Amino acid sequence: MNLDKVIEVSILFDFYKELLTEKQREVINFYYNEDYSLGEISENLNVSRQGIYDTLKRAEKILQDYEKKLQLVKKFNERNKYIEDIYKELVNIKKEIKSGKDCTILVPKIENLEEICRELLG
């Protein structure tokens, strides 16, 4: 199984699973989170292998279509990059304070973080 595909579907599933049917959720969960084969899921759920395959492909398509429209994963990742930037800069600022330098040099850095927060708040 292609690892990028596994990661892609698992993330989409996290965001959009509530929009799938119970059956679609079950198949995606078995296949992508529990690493069952199509044959194993087929035995488990007493549905033909082809039936499981069709449910899986249909569910993947639904998840991808919702992401195309809502772009939740994309937006979430973009916002997280800003929060990572804030985090890294806080770690730097803490280091500089501990090094005992004149703290007034930190003011522009803090103002930069304030600006990132304002952008995130829109």
Added chain:
Amino acid sequence: MNLDKVIEVSILFDFYKELLTEKQREVINFYYNEDYSLGEISENLNVSRQGIYDTLKRAEKILQDYEKKLQLVKKFNERNKYIEDIYKELVNIKKEIKSGKDCTILVPKIENLEEICRELLG
């Protein structure tokens, strides 16, 4: 028109409009963003007032149903509260630096902000 309702639907519309049909988007936009009356929309689109009313109610219900399932607005607001907290604390920290106090007292405050960032990053 009830202001809370206007705000609620406008926010839901921002998040989920891509999941509505073109017609539903048009009616919601006229009614909630452009402040047209049902009668005015009816004339504009050459559809009966009852037809516009039905489209509006159906579109509102779709938006509310998606929010019940995905809770985007709720989660977005929760995350924004954390970012507001970070912002306010940065403003405080800047003030304290400018006041010329010993900056080492700021270390626990910065560590608290780091913790909030880690939680946001999950």
